[in-house]
Amino acid sequence: MRTSIATVSLSGPLTEKLTAAARAGFDGVEIFENDLLASPLTPEEIRARTADLGLTIDLYQPMRDIEAVPEDEFARNLRRAEHKFRLMRRLGADTVLVCSSVSPLAVDDDALAAAQLRRLAELAEEYGIRVAYEALAWGRHVNTYDHAWRIVEAADHPALGTCLDSFHILARGSDPKGIEEIPGEKIFFLQLADAPLMAMDVLQWSRHYRCFPGQGGFDVAGFLGHVVRAGYQGPLSLEVFNDVFRQADARPTAVDAQRSLIVLQEATGLVAPPDPVVPTGVAFAELVTPDAEPASALLGALGFARTARHRSKPVELWQQGDARVLLNTGPVGSRDVLSLAAIGLESPDPAAAARRAEALLAPVLPRRRAPEDAPLDAVAAPDGTQLFFCATDQPELPSWTGDFTPVEYAPAPGTGIRRIDHLALTQPWHQFDEAALFHRSVLGLQAQESVDVADPYGLLRSRAVTTPDGGVRIALGVGPAPTDEGGRAQHIAFAVDDLVTAVRRVREAGGRLLPVPVNYYDDLAARYEFAPGELETYRELGILYDRDEHGEFRHCYTETVGRVFFELVQRDGGYRGYGAQNAPVRLAAQHALRLGR
């Protein structure tokens, strides 16, 4: 189906919004009145610019407080409407959105509403314009889609139809099944928005917290199914009022918006992009740094051995069990401190995974490789992390490990690290909602609930995306404000079976671990009963402890180098979390260390 986006969904001046929408592949736009008023371009110039960009103007919006009012007031409203119809002619827009009235002058009289909307439609028809009447969730007398439709049906004019908005309908808990009773040709327009499930005033919810389909908690796909079955033929249009998007760069937001519509249409069976290829594990994590020494020392203390070197690039492979860390001292992105730049994901079919990603508008990265290297498909996640699709050491597929030349190393007992348990990535503040949708739709991961974590300087939010078996676990985090962007550390967590032994070995090897305040252990003693000596060991070694209904979790952290620190984790009995309850203690300890207190 054709796709459209309301200009209010994007940030910046009108011309930037139009350009961003066109670049992201939208077919059309809804022009939000305030964007037009604030633009230095005339309607004719906007029309030309839109056409140049290959966009149609699918809707002009909104017209408010028109119907069910005393005759003298309605006469003024018709006069106002006629001004706007003339404007729409200049703009080349043929459909106008009329929202159900919130005016104190409006009366609860469906017959009057229908009669006046019919007169409005008669006037609109003279200008070749169609009127799409929509029930606002907080409309004074008309606030459900079926009520709006009854009035449209009673008005019975070819230039009058209804506009359906998924937010207004789903936020009120209306059953969208009844949409199928509306003749498709009388659904003049469809606006789509999702929203996180919140118990709050619906108007505030609508104006500040809407998001793109799939980013929130509504069943927008189910909703769309009903509209399609009703026979709706118009565009799928996103109308999203969101305080964060208002501040975000319009270009990536428009791409995220378009991706949400692809995923939505896939869920509704309207399009069929390549199936997701769910990754089965983490092949490697790639760190970049101008100075390999501090990271090498820490990896060494963690029991990693430098096992190979890339044959054409300044990249070393550090390995222990199935945990692999690449240390890249090349000019990748010119990072000035140690950072986590890329993740290799084990894929049953790397090429198909890349096709899926590309179909979902993930930025495909140019291959940085010498002619003889294995082809590695990669895309950029919303936070800029490079995601490589890999098949490590599978005979039938090219393996990235073939690009590495083994080096001599002294075999050592290691610390029992088996694999990468999870990766924690800091998201740009403006893209937290998008990050979960990206990883879910592009990679086929499952998103867990978002949790708030108290840092000494504000609340952080964190949300994990995982495979069902935990083979891939990525924790997406975001700071309390845009100013924090980039200020928070990324980390790599390694899985061990025996954390106590592992920590003793790390300490013997000179690895520096994050000190944990002694008060934390007093609290553990109050909360849980431990075997004799157990808690003392944790206190001695700086091990943190958590428990859920499935099992137990023991973990500890290294000091931070650049933007990165490491975690060692021991999961027992199917524990599913990430020790979020201990995060405030960890964050405070990291702040204290950083400030030298």
Added chain:
Amino acid sequence: MRTSIATVSLSGPLTEKLTAAARAGFDGVEIFENDLLASPLTPEEIRARTADLGLTIDLYQPMRDIEAVPEDEFARNLRRAEHKFRLMRRLGADTVLVCSSVSPLAVDDDALAAAQLRRLAELAEEYGIRVAYEALAWGRHVNTYDHAWRIVEAADHPALGTCLDSFHILARGSDPKGIEEIPGEKIFFLQLADAPLMAMDVLQWSRHYRCFPGQGGFDVAGFLGHVVRAGYQGPLSLEVFNDVFRQADARPTAVDAQRSLIVLQEATGLVAPPDPVVPTGVAFAELVTPDAEPASALLGALGFARTARHRSKPVELWQQGDARVLLNTGPVGSRDVLSLAAIGLESPDPAAAARRAEALLAPVLPRRRAPEDAPLDAVAAPDGTQLFFCATDQPELPSWTGDFTPVEYAPAPGTGIRRIDHLALTQPWHQFDEAALFHRSVLGLQAQESVDVADPYGLLRSRAVTTPDGGVRIALGVGPAPTDEGGRAQHIAFAVDDLVTAVRRVREAGGRLLPVPVNYYDDLAARYEFAPGELETYRELGILYDRDEHGEFRHCYTETVGRVFFELVQRDGGYRGYGAQNAPVRLAAQHALRLGR
């Protein structure tokens, strides 16, 4: 009464919170458990630090999910409680907060709740500790203060009392009058918080949006009156969970907190600081700049004349009617662009106004004056603007104008500017709530409703504080995110009686005004009917128009110089607003001009 603050109300590590609370004059603190857990200090060290700072530890909090549970669970809870009682002994805290249970294990059985709380109190008594039982607004079975009190009364133990929290009580809409029925000595603790009136889930409201008394919409003073009449003798303690305060510097936040308690006690008749001395007008606005030229040119085009020069400082007085602008090229705060640095407020009693400000902890500024200059009392507003209390040309009081030497100037017709209509100040993101309370309590101004204004890059909030007759009007604004701090312009609005004439003169004098998009006038034509030619004149001159139930408003803006622009306004018939409806158009035009589009 003694004042106290919960550590969770302030940002940063525990020791910084304690220091900030002490410096702001608090007598005690509530130690929030997570702050203790995350601290590297032992309980004994925290006790010593607190004592060194002259603070008492008035409460340890919270203890959760204790009561009305099966016996085996209660045994575990008692064990957990005993750990905490031992900790409190080390800490030197003698009162613990127990919140009504939210546990799914809790049963709706007041007798069981009372019996178990009595056993908890018996155990507490052994440690010399008192238990303050509080009804959470979202408690599973106990969520009103009277219900919590019935259980405490039934438990009937000297070590068990109740804790009252203004948020939990007022957020549920409970009538606080019943508090007077509780014996004062059984009210073990009082927690105070305000909150903006919002229709949302009460738990989310409580955890993210609490604010200091007077910053929100609750009648906290009325509430406190009931508690005082009940005979409560303990401290007034602030427990405020707020996402913004979590990110703000603890030191000014603690001062704002203490100020809120002074104002609250004044409203309740518990303290009597000097009465507010309401300013009667704006004596001057002071601009600072390293280069006087651009501002001088603009003031000249606006019809101002340079009438005098300060006798000892590089400050010029520009005047037209009663509008006075000081242009300071001295090293004030080393601003590198034109900024609004100070406001002179006409005061019937400048010395008394300064005493009020000082009693309310407004930072008193050192007088920057030569020995012969008139004494000028000044304080700093939360945004750093200097507020001078002045008596311009009143025979019985020293006048600041006496410090200026008249200079020769050519009398000119001017543009009809009569006075400063209002000043618009950009607030630091973290102090928007505080700014309104400051201006209200320190200066005796009245705060109007907060309004949201759409900027191309996010929503701005704006709130005006005024005198009843409009003699002083200050519009406090804040950007959408902390990153915007300082990025927004300040402005000075001058009142004229005939804007059309004024604008023609400004243009003739070469003053550059903000261009207004032509689409704006098409919309005006749709909304209002104008006299023939009127709208064309507005369009030609770039005049904006608004109307409220009282009257009409016409206004226009100059270009921006540094961080400052000027506005000319014509108010007719008692119009009360500031043209907020036109702000999106103005903001978009300013962005376009800045970006050269």
